[in-house]
Amino acid sequence: MSEFKTSSFINESVTILPGISTTRARLLKKLDVETVRDLLWLIPRTYADWSTPVPISRLQEGEIGVIRAAPTTVPSLRRRGKLSWIRSRLADHSGTINTIWFNQPWLSEILLRGKTFLFRGKVEAKGTHRQFMNPDIRDDDNPIPFEPIYPLTEGLTVSVIRKAVAAALEDPCLQIEESLPASVRASGCLSTAEFALRRIHFPESQKDIEIARRRLAFEELFLVLAGLRALKAGRARVKSPLMICDGKCNERLKETIEALPFVLTSSQKDALRDILNDFERKFPANRLLEGDVGSGKTVVAVLAMAVACWNGYQSVLMAPTSILAQQHADTVDSLLKGSGIKIALLTGSVPPAKRRHLQEELAGGGIDILIGTHAVLNENVVFKRLGLCVTDEQHRFGVSQRLRLTDTESSLFEPHVLVMSATPIPRTLALILYGDLDLSVMKDMPKGRQAVKTYTAREKDRPRVERLIRREVDATHQVFVVCPSIDVSDDTPLRSAEETYQRLSRDVFPDYAVGLMHGRLKSSEKKAVMKAFSEGKIDILVSTTVIEVGIDQPRVTLLIVENAERFGLSQLHQLRGRVGRSSLPSFCILMSDSDDPLVRRRLRALCKSQDGFEIAEEDLLLRGPGDFFGVEQHGLPNFKVANLYEDAALLREASKACEELFSEDPLLSSSKNACVIRSFRERYGERLARPGI
Ligand code: ADP
Numbered sequence: 001m002s003e004f005k006t007s008s009f010i011n012e013s014v015t016i017l018p019g020i021s022t023t024r025a026r027l028l029k030k031l032d033v034e035t036v037r038d039l040l041w042l043i044p045r046t047y048a049d050w051s052t053p054v055p056i057s058r059l060q061e062g063e064i065g066v067i068r069a070a071p072t073t074v075p076s077l078r079r080r081g082k083l084s085w086i087r088s089r090l091a092d093h094s095g096t097i098n099t100i101w102f103n104q105p106w107l108s109e110i111l112l113r114g115k116t117f118l119f120r121g122k123v124e125a126k127g128t129h130r131q132f133m134n135p136d137i138r139d140d141d142n143p144i145p146f147e148p149i150y151p152l153t154e155g156l157t158v159s160v161i162r163k164a165v166a167a168a169l170e171d172p173c174l175q176i177e178e179s180l181p182a183s184v185r186a187s188g189c190l191s192t193a194e195f196a197l198r199r200i201h202f203p204e205s206q207k208d209i210e211i212a213r214r215r216l217a218f219e220e221l222f223l224v225l226a227g228l229r230a231l232k233a234g235r236a237r238v239k240s241p242l243m244i245c246d247g248k249c250n251e252r253l254k255e256t257i258e259a260l261p262f263v264l265t266s267s268q269k270d271a272l273r274d275i276l277n278d279f280e281r282k283f284p285a286n287r288l289l290e291g292d293v294g295s296g297k298t299v300v301a302v303l304a305m306a307v308a309c310w311n312g313y314q315s316v317l318m319a320p321t322s323i324l325a326q327q328h329a330d331t332v333d334s335l336l337k338g339s340g341i342k343i344a345l346l347t348g349s350v351p352p353a354k355r356r357h358l359q360e361e362l363a364g365g366g367i368d369i370l371i372g373t374h375a376v377l378n379e380n381v382v383f384k385r386l387g388l389c390v391t392d393e394q395h396r397f398g399v400s401q402r403l404r405l406t407d408t409e410s411s412l413f414e415p416h417v418l419v420m421s422a423t424p425i426p427r428t429l430a431l432i433l434y435g436d437l438d439l440s441v442m443k444d445m446p447k448g449r450q451a452v453k454t455y456t457a458r459e460k461d462r463p464r465v466e467r468l469i470r471r472e473v474d475a476t477h478q479v480f481v482v483c484p485s486i487d488v489s490d491d492t493p494l495r496s497a498e499e500t501y502q503r504l505s506r507d508v509f510p511d512y513a514v515g516l517m518h519g520r521l522k523s524s525e526k527k528a529v530m531k532a533f534s535e536g537k538i539d540i541l542v543s544t545t546v547i548e549v550g551i552d553q554p555r556v557t558l559l560i561v562e563n564a565e566r567f568g569l570s571q572l573h574q575l576r577g578r579v580g581r582s583s584l585p586s587f588c589i590l591m592s593d594s595d596d597p598l599v600r601r602r603l604r605a606l607c608k609s610q611d612g613f614e615i616a617e618e619d620l621l622l623r624g625p626g627d628f629f630g631v632e633q634h635g636l637p638n639f640k641v642a643n644l645y646e647d648a649a650l651l652r653e654a655s656k657a658c659e660e661l662f663s664e665d666p667l668l669s670s671s672k673n674a675c676v677i678r679s680f681r682e683r684y685g686e687r688l689a690r691p692g693i
């Protein structure tokens with residue numbers, strides 16, 4: 001019974017702690033703190049360092065200093081209107097300093113003449129003298145050397161949190177579980193969880209802070225890596241559809257490749273080989289196909305799906321938008337023309353009767369390749385024999401979604417999973433985001449591609465930009481104009497798609513066909529617009545970022561981005577990927593009147609580089625460690641201590657430790673290592689849970 005109590009204390013609501021009412025608990029929730037454990041993982045932002053008092057004579061002007069001193073004068077309290085202040089002179093063996101406190105009248109009763117306190121505050125110049133401004137005061141006996149400062153929310157003070165944390169740490173029921181095996185701690189020179197969680201809040205030295213921080217950051221990284229690794233290991237025990245590409249199948253593949261309107265790049269060949277190798281293994285593949293925009297990922301997926309079909313299996317290809325799904329359907333259709341492979345498109349807009357028919361066909365095995373939005377996941381779509389699941393532009397889906405995909409219930413095997421992404425991810429990050437995936441990186445681009453010449457332009461350059469549009473359209477090319485918002489609103493001065501469309505179609509280019517595309521159009525309307533555009537019936541397409549992902553239109557040679565400052569670097573790179581898809585010279589104009597140096601630098605980075613990896617690195621640098629690359633968007637938890645940018649070296653260490661642990665104990669079945677699985681589950685729960693871990 002008592003054991004139950006001890007182990008559960010950490011999982012109790014914070015209201016169990018003194019000083020935490022339900023009101024305060026609600027405030028704490030804003031900081032993601034609900035349980036005692038969450039509170040202990042509320043990591044101090046910084047510390048007020050009281051550890052090293054200096055003699056008064058050594059206080060530095062303009063800096064924060066700590067002294068051990070006593071008032072030599074009776075503090076005098078003055079008031080004027082609402083303002084009050086107290087003056088006193090503090091002294092130690094080395095000298096004296098004039099000190100002033102504003103609006104803390106009660107101090108006059110505490111500051112007894114001759115009694116020694118610790119003071120901590122900023123020293124300012126006051127004429128020829130120095131003055132101590134509003135210093136904090138602590139009793140001299142038994143001070144806390146480093147006082148934790150927590151992230152706050154309105155209504156909560158540091159001292160409330162500090163007291164609650166101290167109470168939790170002092171509670172005899174508290175048991176801090178160890179989440180790292182002793183072997184991992186030893187080889188990484190890491191402290192225990194107990195030490196780290198206590199000292200991160202109440203360190204006794206600067207060194208303590210470093211040790212604690214390193215241990216906690218390592219733990220976060222290690223647990224995610226190990227969790228993903230365990231997923232991978234778990235997968236190795238699941239049966240997969242065996243698909244072998246030899247004999248007849250291989251012949252057909254060769255024929256299909258020869259019939260393509262282009263020669264595959266060696267990256268495409270390598271990636272295809274990786275995938276076909278996966279198919280011959282006994283467990284389901286989970287592969288990330290990473291290639292910059294325009295590198296030609298689709299055809300690789302299409303060939304893989306064809307091989308699945310020739311082995312008697314169905315495939316599904318999922319796209320993040322219905323426009324893209326439609327386009328994929330067209331691409332697959334044209335690439336596999338004459339192959340006899342049956343293809344169907346299923347999006348949210350397919351009418352019920354047709355959908356029912358589709359579903360029946362699918363369940364009966366009459367459809368080989370199903371293409372759709374991720375809505376296909378939520379439909380009652382049942383495959384007869386699903387062998388391969390392809391997700392396009394995966395950065396739009398989270399990890400959890402990725403995992404759900406493979407969870408086709410009731411089947412004897414799980415399909416192979418292929419994820420295509422154009423998000424160039426720096427190596428260190430790929431490790432953690434895709435730790436459970438095998439990776440094929442497509443480095444080279446199809447031949448004949450030209451760099452997209454990229455320029456910035458300001459409002460005053462608009463006439464020139466419009467001349468450029470005219471030139472391209474007159475050469476029978478097409479133009480994209482991307483706007484940050486759909487319609488005009490009074491409070492933002494942004495170019496909206498509606499307004500730009502009106503202006504271009506009525507005033508500027510009445511002689512051209514101008515089209516409008518945005519997410520609020522009905523899907524039949526979107527389809528019609530895209531069709532007209534791909535048939536060349538629209539010269540200039542004004543659009544929101546719905547075109548960001550994957551639209552492939554080789555005759556588009558000019559992209560104009562309005563209010564380019566509103567877009568992130570990687571997003572702009574994605575957008576730019578919509579042009580330069582043929583051997584025609586193409587251009588991208590980034591319109592912005594912003595003078596923000598960060599914006600200018602971002603835009604310049606884009607003008608300078610075409611390389612998605614380079615741009616991603618720059619993006620990291622510019623965004624800084626705080627807002628790192630939309631980690632959340634990848635479906636991974638936000639780390640509380642670890643910072644993927646600054647802790648790259650630690651991440652590598654954690655990854656190495658993880659490899660070692662798994663090579664000794666591939667399923668973490670030894671009791672010494674059970675703590676990893678337990679902690680991972682506790683931390684991430686069902687979010688990443690799969691059979692096998
Ligand atoms: P992404 O990797 O961005 O998804 P796509 O698969 O949409 O790229 O391919 C971009 C364009 O390049 C398409 O028009 C496609 O037909 C073409 N393409 C693909 N592979 C090659 C190749 N090896 N040579 C020439 N063009 C290619």
Ligand code: MG
Nearest residue numbers: 297298392550
């Ligand atoms: Mg694509």
